[in-house]
Amino acid sequence: MRLNKFIAHTGYTSRRKADELIFAGEVKVNNQIVTEPYLQVDPKRDKVSIKGKLLSYSEENIYLILNKPIEVITSAKDEKGRKCVLDLLPEHLKKQRPFPVGRLDYFSEGLLLLTTDGKLCYRLTHPKYKIPKTYVVKVRGENIAEKIKIMQKGMTLKEGEKVLPAQVKVLKTANTHWEIELTITQGLNRQIRRMCRDLDLTVLKLVRIQLGPLHLGNLARGKFKHLTTPEKKLLLQAVGLI
Secondary structure: OEHHHHHHHHOOOOHHHHHHHHHOOOEEEOOEEOOOOOOEOOOOOOOEEEOOEEOOOOOOOOEEEEEEOOOOEOOOOOOOOOOEHHHHOOHHHHOOOOEEOOOOOOOOEEEEEEEOOHHHHHHHHOHHHOOOEEEEEEEEOOOHHHHHHHHHHOEEOOOOOEEOOOEEEEEEEEOOEEEEEEEEOOOOOOHHHHHHHHOOOEEEEEEEEEEOOEEOOOOOOOOEEEOOHHHHHHHHHHOOOO
């Protein structure tokens, strides 16, 4: 592993900042100053320190479920200074640089998986694996029952993208306001909002409650939890990693 990548992986700083520290002679490998960012190091054998502090390296990936609130960006940072999902984590977890799997838009909420496992992220977001995602959606509009039938048959968005049939379960009805449970296996950008837009339905609330075998449960809004061993096993099995 390259030295700058090793430093970034420990959470000490970013890879770019690691390069600066290395060029400045602040980094030692096995008590020897090193000024080459691309030097290969063995995480299991080599001892890397910065300004006298020994860095600890873990090959264990982290897996977190976050209940994302609305008005939070699904990103590590935002150029406009808005709150991001990593801002909801304690510092020791932020330093491990987990990344969100997929996206929930600014006004959507619910289950968001954060991990350092790149292979898992790739498979969960690749169309080939068709991982189901379930949402509770509150909508307003006319002839909602007929529009649900269109969702269930599949549709084409006005941008030309074809949407596969969705599973829809009606939870509550009240004239022009309905609450439905919607399960999709695609990951098109803002897919549910665009489906509703093309059916003249206004989305009042959109909450993801399930991703593959993972359930949001009673996790409080803005809070996170580590996956249990059984949850992690089920998730890895779902994408063929075990």
